[in-house]
Amino acid sequence: MRKQTDRPAKGVALTPNRIPWPPLIYAGAILLGALSKFVVPTPWIDSPGSDFLFAIGLLIIAAGLMLDIRAMQTLHAAKTTILPIKGADHLVTGGPYKISRNPIYLGNTLLTFGAGLVFGIIWFLPLAFIAALLTSKLAIEREEAHLSAKFGKNWRDYASKVGRWF
Helix, strand or coil: CCCCCCCCCCCCCCCCCCCCHHHHHHHHHHHHHHHHHHHCCCCCCCCCHHHHHHHHHHHHHHHHHHHHHHHHHHHHHCCCCCCCCCCCCCCCCCHHHHCCCCHHHHHHHHHHHHHHHHHCCCCHHHHHHHHHHHHHHHHHHHHHHHHHHHHHHHHHHHHHHCCCCC
């Protein structure tokens, strides 16, 4: 593994992104979903169905939060960055990274989806998937190119065993 003070190999980007896309994308999805409720109101299921969806939404939010927190703890323990605009110091493959190469983004998607169920805003549901797609295109693809260039075969072996989202 390279130390943070080492110079990267020729052609390796120091950072995968210049703009912190993921938090901006998910915040935008939530804001757009909330505003859409007022601009284009949509029906929602009445009780008791809405109560069931509310409970499911809370469980999804809890799962998303637990995934986010555990992934952040794992990155912290590995002494590498959580910031999407900073280059990785170490390749992290333990904890939630055993089941997803992007557990924080997966957690954020779950939070957005769960919020839609809790607040009864149907717009959050498709926006969660749109946010995930945009995150893949604007952040994950660049992050993975950075990791591949920096960690080479170790990254490729890991990526062949663990899915981008699941």
